[in-house]
Amino acid sequence: MINSHAHLDFDHIHTTAENAMAIVPSIGKQNWQQVQIYPYFSLGIHPWLSESHTQKDLDALECLIKCSNPIAIGECGLDFAKDIDRRQQLYIFECQLQLAETYKLPVIIHAVKATEEVILFLKKYPKVTGEIHGFSGSEMQAKTLADMGFYLGFGLQILNDKSLKLIKIAQNLAIESLLIETDDHANPNDLMLVAQKIAQLKHISVKDLSEQCDNNAILLFGLQ
Ligand SMILES: [Zn+2]
Numbered sequence: 037m038i039n040s041h042a043h044l045d046f047d048h049i050h051t052t053a054e055n056a057m058a059i060v061p062s063i064g065k066q067n068w069q070q071v072q073i074y075p076y077f078s079l080g081i082h083p084w085l086s087e088s089h090t091q092k093d094l095d096a097l098e099c100l101i102k103c104s105n106p107i108a109i110g111e112c113g114l115d116f117a118k119d120i121d122r123r124q125q126l127y128i129f130e131c132q133l134q135l136a137e138t139y140k141l142p143v144i145i146h147a148v149k150a151t152e153e154v155i156l157f158l159k160k161y162p163k164v165t166g167e168i169h170g171f172s173g174s175e176m177q178a179k180t181l182a183d184m185g186f187y188l189g190f191g192l193q194i195l196n197d198k199s200l201k202l203i204k205i206a207q208n209l210a211i212e213s214l215l216i217e218t219d220d221h222a223n224p225n226d227l228m229l230v231a232q233k234i235a236q237l238k239h240i241s242v243k244d245l246s247e248q249c250d251n252n253a254i255l256l257f258g259l260q
Pocket residue numbers: 041043061111219220
């Protein structure tokens with residue numbers, strides 16, 4: 037089973053499920069090197085860290101992208117729930133979309149209280165594809181993004197029975213647009229729990245669900 041978003045480098049002990057392959061995103065210059073020990077890593081600047089990155093860092097990021105073969109750009113995006121300068125967030129995000137277009141790489145996007153703005157930006161870069169990880173937008177936005185060829189990542193949030201909106205979105209979203217993930221500080225069984233929950237919601241076997249999600253990740257990230 038492929039874990040489409042796991043910050044394995046956040047944990048000193050590697051707590052991911054042993055049978056899971058993982059896409060390991062970086063969050064900024066502080067871990068661009070660390071994530072490279074994993075077979076599938078991505079390079080980018082998380083919106084939470086946009087204020088501590090400058091044009092010089094973006095240039096360094098471009099250099100690393102050219103020489104170290106990441107599978108994607110990210111984690112990048114917008115987070116309007118946090119008190120972080122929005123202009124700087126927009127600037128850092130758009131620069132990364134330009135890099136994704138230039139180097140023909142998918143993007144891994146963090147979008148919180150900013151899914152509409154993210155969609156507007158993505159429409160400016162129609163050749164760029166990717167994943168909205170830990171999706172938290174509306175059902176309409178989910179449909180728009182899926183129609184644009186984007187994949188939506190679902191994680192532990194789906195296990196909460198109070199996440200009614202998210203559960204409905206996962207139920208209605210085409211399985212071809214779905215990815216599963218554990219994000220930060222995962223326990224070994226977390227990915228399986230997410231797969232089981234979504235399989236149950238979609239009335240299919242866990243095997244069918246995880247095979248399809250694996251294929252989606254392989255296709256999006258060009259995994260070997
Ligand atoms: Zn993340």
